[in-house]
Structure formats: C-alpha cells, structure tokens
Amino acid sequence: MLSDFTFGRVAIVGDLLLDCYVHGSVDRISPEAPVPVLLRAQHSAVPGGAANVAMNAAALGCAVTLVGLVGADQAAQDLDRAIRDRSDIDLSLVVPDGGWTTITKTRVLSGRQQIVRIDDEPNVSMTPAMEAKLISAAREAVSRADVVICSDYAKGVLSDAVLDAIMETARLRGVPVVVDPKRRDFSAYRGAYLITPNRSELAAATGLPVRNDAEIRIATQAAQSRFGGNVLVTRSEEGMTLLETDGALTHAHVRKSEVFDVSGAGDTVVATIASMISAGEDLRTAMVIATSAASIVVGKLGTATVSRAELSAALKSEIADDSVFATRDDAVETIEAWRQHGARIVFTNGCFDLLHPGHVALIRAAAQHGDKLVVALNSDASVRRLKGPERPLQDQTARATVMGALRDVDLVVIFDEDTPYETIRALRPDVLVKGADYTEDEVVGADLVRSGGGRVVLADLVSGRSTTSIVSKIKKRTPAGASMADPGDH
Template identity: 35%
Template sequence: MTPLVVVGDALLDVDVEGTAERLCPEAPVPVVDVERRWQRPGGAGLAATLLATRTAPEVVLVTALGDDDAGRRLAELLAHDVQVVRLPMDGETVCKTRLRAAGQSLARVDTGGGRAARAPLPGRAVRALRSAGAILVSDYGRGVAAHPGLRDLLTELAPRVPVVWDPHPRGPAPVPGVRLATPNDSEALAFAGDCSDAADAAHTLRSTWSCTATAVTVGPRGALLAGPGDGPPVTVPVSAPARAAGHGRPDTCGAGDRFASAATAALAGGSELTAAVSSAVDAASRFVAAGGAAALSVDGTPAGEPESAFGLADRVRRQGGRLVATGGCFDLLHPGHVSLLRQARSLGDALVVCLNSDESVRGLKGPARPVVPAEDRARLLLELESVDAVVVFDEPSPEQVLARLRPDVWVKGGDYAEADLPEAGVVRRHGGEVVLVPTVAGYSTTHLLTHHR
C-alpha cells in the first residue's frame, strides 16, 4: 500500500486545565488553579495523526522540527503513529498553550517562532512524496509550504497524485493543479478579496488558484464545493446521523485538520470530489462531537509534579468529597499493588498515590533498587483506573507530603501495623483516619526479584 504523505508545519499543542472560582485581586481576571496539562501534536502533526489513527496504516509527515524541548516532545508524540521526515528549522518549535477551565478556553499563549529553513529538500522527503498515494499540504504559515524545492516537487506531482491543500492566511497560495483546496469561510473571504459571500469566494479561488475544486468549510452547515466547470458552488451538508452525534458545547479545535485529512483519505481511495467532501464534512462533524483535538491529548503533567496531586486534593475538598491517599515504592507493579489500590479508591472520591523517589527507594531497599525509575512507575500507576494522581517524595516517610495533602483516609496494606506507620500521627492531626486493608498473599517486589533471578 502506498503511503499518504502530509506536508506542513507541526506544532506542539498544550491544554492547561484547572478550575476558576475566584478573581485576581490585581485585575478582574480569573485565577486558574491548575490540575492537569495535556499535550498533543498540532497543525500538520495533528492532521498526520488523524490520518494514521482514523484511516491509513502508513502515514509520512514531512515537517520542520527544532532541536528544543518542544520539538523533542512533539517528535516523541508523533512517533507513536507516523513516520517523521524532518526538515531543518530556524528558531524554536512553536508551542500553543490554551488555558482552560470548565471546558472553556480563557486564553492562549504562543511561544517559539521557528520557521522551516531554506535548506535543500532531503532525499528522504523527495522519495516519500514521489511514492505517495495522496498528499495533504497542511499549511500553518511557518514556512514549510513556502519551501521552493518542495513547491517545485508538488507542482510536478499534482497532475498525477491527489493533492489536498489546507491553506493558511500567512502562507503561500496552493501550487497549480491541486485537486482540492480547503479554506474555511473567513479564510476564503480574506484570500478572495472583494467577494460578497463564501460561495462567491469558493468559485473565485478555484479559478485564481488553478485547482480542480475548492471546498470552503462553513462550520455546522457543512461545506461549499466549487468543482470543475462554471456552475455555482453546491452545499454539501452534514448528514443526519453525523448531526445527531453533536451535543453539548463543542470544542472545534482541529475540525479543519479532520476535514482535510478525511478528504485526502477519500481521494486516495478513489472517491470523486463530491463524495470525498461529503465524507469529510461528516468526519469533521463527528470529530467535534467526540471532543475535537482535545480527545487525542495525552497527559503531559510531569510525573510526580506536586501541583497536580495538591490541585486535585483542593478540588475534592471544595466539592465536599472524600480524599484517599496511599503510598509506597510500587516497584515492579504486581497484583498485590493493584488490589491495594482498588480497595483504597473504593473508600473515597479520589485516590492520590505518594510514590517514593528513586533516592528514597535506594535508602529503604538498597543500592540495587528500584528496578523501575520513578518516572515510569508514576506513568504506570496513572494508567490504572483507580489512581487519580501521583506525587513523588524524596524522604524515607511521606509525612511532609501528607501534611500538605491532608487526606481524609490514609491506606496501607495489612502487612503493616498501625504503630509501624510514622505518618499516622500527621494524618490524624489533620482529621484523617488510617485504614489497613488486606493484602494478596505471596506478592511483593522483593519476593518476585528473589525467586526469579
């Protein structure tokens, strides 16, 4: 099977989520108590990820990435689903951070001004494009779509390979011969100049850009398709089943990327233009209804970051809930751990795990431990349904972290006696109780290591 190739500017998208229940005393703006940070590929990276996870088994992304923290994190996220062909970048990778509370965006902060360097196109990029079954140009105005060598190659390929071009106001016009251009209505009106409405703009741009068709997206109304010939654009509406899927307050972030990627996949599969645009309209509508780009995010909260666990504790208390905490090394996660965590979570509304750091484990268990580093232990714990947050501590005992968390319940396995828990006094001093739960016989990390060497 020939790959689908996405060409364009990949970004790192971050959502910082929290609660906003008070105003800043210095200015009438909300104060957001941060609870979680979510990360995902953005821009052309999102379009490529959508193609790979929704449609095509083999997707190649040709993009510029900086050698910086955002670029490395973005490359790591992309590697799960797509093959990345890197172009050199001048400057730092763009990171777009949305500050959100109660499902509502309050502000966006953009950092990094990197642009694709005008270096020769790498041979790997040329080979990927020449082997493509279809090409999506996902332009975010950061220089990839303006690369002279890339534009020359796309101009050569457009007559024989379906090329979909998702333009950007700060980017160049599509190359001649593009099969489908996909601006939204506000972009189309800006590109077309003096046009009176989106339909007029769709017709004008098809001619101006010398493309086979232009599909101007018009939100929940679908798209306006100006195809070959001189006829007026036709409306391609959202189908009844896709419309029925919508509910609540939609997050439209990424809807244009979903539309363009779905149209690309349809054209690669041999669909004619109207059918491709119709499937893209429905795909974008269902995508928004399912939560938009945010649904593709992964937890980017650093493992053990105290604010995450303490923010959760504050929220549970404000809502009148019952906070449970437990602690330990959790090295080589086993059924005994899972049983303990499940029992602990059943005792309240949220569970925080206080995790011994690598240094703390070495002090308790010896220089050969831990087997699994703290970052990975935290990641594994957070994958469990019973665990809501993890906080890492360096001391032999979690007394200091418990003084800040102030849990209603502190849970330990029944192999401990309450008198053996130095942290019990801290828990009770803040009004909490200590609960010892039964353990699963025969399971401990030390036992597993001793009997499997």
C-alpha cells in the same frame, strides 16, 4: 462502510505544531490584579498543525509520511514522543534544526472554557539550508505517496520554493495534492488538485462576501480561477460546498452536533478528504464523509482525531436509525480514541424499558462526572431472563434509539449477559454510576473500576418512578379479558 475501504499512503508536508493544554479550575480572582487564579490540575500535549493532520489520517487507516521542521528543543521531544508510538506514521523525513523553534500553542482552560492562549514561534525566517533540506524531504515523501497534503499554517515552512517542489514532483508522478490554505493569494497553490479554505479564508483570498449560498458560489468560482483546481469550502454549521473543475457545485449538510471546540477541525476535514481520495473515492463522496468527521471532532475538547470506528458508527447512524449503538468491540476502539485525548469515561447501565423521568435524571447525573457517557443496555434476551417473558415492552433497537437521542449520551452498547461485568471489563470506564438504591458493594463491576483507579458514584433517584410501576398501572387500567396493547401501537 469504512471497513470496505483500502487506504493508501499520504504524504503530509507543512507546519508542525505542539498543542499544549493546561487544565484546572477557577474559583477566585487574584488580589494582585483583576485576573482569575487557576488551580492547575493537569497538563497535556498533543500533535497540532500538520502533525494533527497526520494523526487524523493514520486514525482512519492511512499510512503516513510526515515532513516538517522542528527545533532542537523540549517541544520537539514532546512532539516526537506524542507521535512515536504510531507505527503508521513515518517521522524519518522530519527535519530538525537548532536554529528553529518548535511551534507551540498553550491553551489554559478552566473546565471547557479557554482563558488564554500562549504561542511560542520562531523569531527567525527559514534559512536556505533549512529550505533545501525540506525540499529534499518533501520530494522523497511525494515520490512514494498516493496523495499529498500541504498543511499550511502560515508559519513559514511552505515557502514558494517548497510548494513548487511539491507541485512539480506530484505532477510528474500523477499524484493529487490537497491544500489546506492560509495564503491570501491562492495562485501560490497552482497545480493542486483541491484546496479546502474555510469561509473566512475564502473571503480574505477573493475580497468577496460569503454570507449565503449565492455569494459562496461567486467567491468559490473566483478562487478556482486563481489556481485552477477544485475548491471545497468549509462553512461551519452550514456544511461544505464543493466546486469541481467541470463547474459542478455540490453542497453537503453537516450533522447536528454540540460544539465544544473547533480547533483542529480543518485538520480533520483535509485528512479525511485525502484519505478517501487515497481509497479511490470521488470528491463528492469524500466531502459527505468529511462532514460527518467534522461533526464528531467539534464535539471533542481540544485538538483531536476521529477514529475509524467513530466515523463508521456516525455514518451508519445517518443511514439507519437501528445503528445508533455500537458493538462492544467498536466501543472499545471508540473509547480508546477518546481516552487518548484526555477524556474521562463514565459508564452506567440498565434495561431502560419505557424511558421515564427517573431514567433521564440518572443519565443527566451520570454525565456530570466525566467527559463521555457510555450507556450499556440489556439485550432483549437478557431482559426476558431478568424481568420475565412479558418484558421488554420495547425491543433493544427501540430502546437504543431513544437512549441515543438523549444529548448527554455519547455511546450506547448492548450486552447479552445478565450483568454488564464483561462489558465493564472491556471498556474500562473511569467512573461507574448506578442509582442510590444500590450500595457500592452491590454494584456490578465496582471492583474492576476501583482496581483501575476509577470510582463508583451512587446517584439519587427520582422517587416513585420505575418501568415496573408504569406497567402495573397500565395493567390495572386494562379491562378484564382484554390484552395490554403494545405501547408502540398508540
């Protein structure tokens, strides 16, 4: 899968944004005006716009050169700090200018509900001096890239002159240019290899309806005639449609997922497409992989990236049912990507042989204590050592498949030891959940979680529900001398 790909260098030129999030809770209305009062709990800032595209491309394994314009302000320092630790993103061609204001979008949220967004943008146009510096930086970045992304957020950085310089340099070097467009006139992107409008952008640019497949085809053909390259239309829950320059039309269905936030999803798509092109993949393959990446990122709150491990796991699960779980090493990488975006990790574990209402209640309760739930399953060998030679009734693949199908479960990990201690040590969850039939001192790994600043939760159990009791009932109903059939046979 993705481990077989060798990614190249991607030059990203566009509008640099800082996405800020103010998290809190609302439990009353202000007496001064009919507005909610937010009790502020947390503030975070992550790269947005072209900077988020860069983070996504780097997360997949590309070397990235980022070009854009920032002010001499606190937001520019915060943006630099948010990216600086990534050695695979070159920031040397970002242009600072005291006459510019670093663009910020501040979202205020109560839980997962966005209450208001506050934007801070430049109140002046880009000066000729700024433009000249950008053109010079863009030419240098394109001259050593394998693929170029123009991330256009319509904030003024991708002017006609800057776009012309990018297209000319790319043409001379034979480097493909991928554009995430915001202009209504797609002819401004003439010379690009691919543009990736969403449905509403396609409608605005062509003036045509885009309600169904037939209308999408007509509008996409109209868009193609205006700039001459390939067109990939992102259609939210309906997937993506690709029209290539040879007239071939291909549609990719999106993987079903729960949508928490679509902000930045277009960044993930364009970064994934360009990354696949840099690895030598064709557009159709790139589109299919990008649909999986989009499905993952919309399940995250706020501007986010998709790691190589997450995408690999998703692609594997679409190919084979026995790949719905992650190895411990892959889980570490996936969880780290979640944690970088502020996710609180919850962990629970068990054999979960013959899933029953008690198990479901525990999983549902555990999921309430954080943003991502990881379930660790005892391997078949581990279950036999703990429960005896007749167990498990279902092998680890079947148990992982059933567990992974529960909507509250985000990741399933199998461990071979008798206890999950080493798995907890590796994954470092923020919350450890076990049933209330334990005391906190009896919970394996509680010391690790508490020492890392986390907490242990004892969830109420559904009385009278256990796999052992179910097996006992089956045995009592089995005639003497008969063998108890494998439950999977019926």
